[in-house]
Amino acid sequence: MTMRRLKCLPRFFKYLLKNDLSNERGRSVSSFSQGEISLQTFGLKRLHNEPIFSANQQVHNQLFHSTTTSLKMRRQEYSSGLLSGRALQQQTAECIDNLPGPSNISFQDLVLQRSKTLKVKPKPDAQTLKFGAVCTDHMLQITWTEAHGWKAPAINPLGPLTLHPCSQVLHYAIECFEGMKAFRGKDGCVRLFRPDMNMHRLFCSAARIGLPHFDKVALLECIKELLRVEKDWIPSEEGFSLYIRPTMIATDSVLGLAPTKEAMLFVVLSPVGPYFPSGLKPIRLLVDTKHARAFPGGVGNNKVGGNYAPTLVPQKQAAERGCSQVLYVLQDGLGKGGLVGEAGAMNLFVLLRSTNLNEELELVTPALDGTILPGVTRDSVLRLSKSFGNMKVSERQLYFNEIEDAASEGRVIEVFGTGTACMIQPISGFVKEDGTEISLKFDSKAAEYWLRKLPGSLSNCNQDYEPISLCGRLTRKLLDIYYGYTEHPWSVVVN
Template sequence: MNKLGLFISRRSYGTAATFRAADTIIKKTQHGNRKPDSDKLVFGANYSDHMLTIKHTTASGWEKPVIEPLKPLEIHPGAKVLHYATEIFEGLKAYRGNDGKIRLFRPELNMNRMLTSAERSVLPTFDGQELLECIKKLVHLDADWVPKSTSSTLYIRPTLIGTEPTLGVAAPNESLLFVVTGPVGPYFPTGFKPISLLADNFHCRAFPGGVGAYKAGSNYGPTIYVNKLANAQGCQQVLWLYGEKKLVTEVGTMNVFMYLKNKKGGNELITPPLNGLILPGVTRQSVLDLARTWTDLTVSEREITMDELMEAHQENRV
């Protein structure tokens, strides 16, 4: 079920069913870190001065949000996240405009997706708007870390993990929601240039009834091996194909669109449907929203096979 079309604010009536941004405790660092050169940023290597943490227990619900200096997490070696991958995450960015203002891009979609991922992973849910307001407080506190650059941004990584220190496959009774941020350059070392893809139909990223539509860490770790195989063949990423039909699904770190002339001669923009095999991306939804305003283009969320794509390519229709 696609829940991204409408912002879903989940509120229930229990003990601390959600945290409140208004209750956030802020502890400012006394020694800020040196900021890297915004023109030499790589992805995921630098972190801002502060982090957000919010603890949860089944018995007491959510505690007050805390923004504090960035530090390592203290976690028991028996924590469920370390043994059973009870972890979900999100990824969004803060941009500094030409007017100097800092903006987020459709963050409510990220909050919705995180909530659906939490439900599927049996991790505690919360009010998405409250988390968004907490994130805004964190970004505001570390506003100097948002690059003044057109090629760099502040990456925001919300994460929710099960921390209960007991072995046994079960929903955790203790969890931790945390958010770290950091200035980043483009994800790929080649910048914004096109990348090469290895079309793989031997390995499987997701399958019907699985968790391919959720942003869980367990979806990504197993793909590293296949991506290494792609790198060995000169490709930066994997184009995941599914089943005997070789259905095009998604790339390892992004959704995929195909623009072609269909057999009727019309212009068609195709992206695979939200059938449980792909992640409902924010960029994907935004491209669809924009493209559907164009009158000279057919926008399709449908299955497309590698054979159909290759046929269109051979006929110079791509």
């Protein structure tokens, strides 16, 4: 059928045709058989007047010819009795329903407008380059409407967003975001780390709060192009990177809680150093059982803004008590100290010895039960640790009493947090709400042993005769992948 042959057309034009066809459904079959429904009815006149369409006359001619042929064949079949009026209407309806919906993100349509004034790039200094304080010269921006889908992506000079005061994001926090990094290796190549996971997580977060779906591959290609434009902003020193923040917001200007009909997706870049400038120096966590970062049935497994604003007050309280972050422990009434959740913006890991005779090592992190964010670094740590082969790796419910008891018995080897921003962050202790402190081991010499290894040399290690420090070993392994010292499928080169 004619409509099935329109896949060569841009999706926006298909959308125009689909609307025109839908409007003509009410026209009588007899009018169709008599040829009173012209080619203009099928949207050809509208398409012909579109500047971008008129630039491709060959496509226009093919569409004109195929539509003409299809109309003649249907009129002949109807007139000769081979096609009933009901069948004619059904075929037309099928053509309409089988057409693609509003357009998706298209990398081929990307438009670039370079900034006329470029900023001075900051020096890669861990003490002065604050996380997220400086943005690059350009940003990626794509708008969406329910009627027309995603418009052409655009890389523009960095600038303020124009929002109506009634935009839904400002009133109902209909917003989600991602955090990822680009690294420049010693070979000069720019690399992304498992970006497919970030695109999938953004897709899931958007779906959870009613924001539009998008083509994950196309968005990633647009981000790569933004990185090519801003390649001079990517630091080459180890430990430094270019932080990437894709964000999607609801921009429909309606003071009412309803599915949004307008949205915007934008991406900004920021050169960053270590999230914790102290490096692998351990930090303390305040154990918080009063505030809940996430709860069953909520959105703790999605990266939405509403998960983060309520943590600001507990974070301030933690700082007042000499702690760098908050460990959220959800009370479930079982008397086990509560379920261990996340540590600020980090996933938590505990390496402990079992109580059995062989004193087996077990690396434990809370399971993805809906309250835990499926971190990219979290998943990477789980997979790498399993490949080390000298420990049991578990994703399960973890109660705070288990950690407290293991610490008092000397069975806790290491505790650390993971995240895109911090990578691997060792924990030196917990401070409970009543002031009780739980000290944790951290073997800084063992960690330094692994960090001092030559980049890319971990494949030659003999773990049976080397000190135990997952913090050090995982950090060295991840750095090797980030900066291309080791070839790995998780490392995606931006050509």
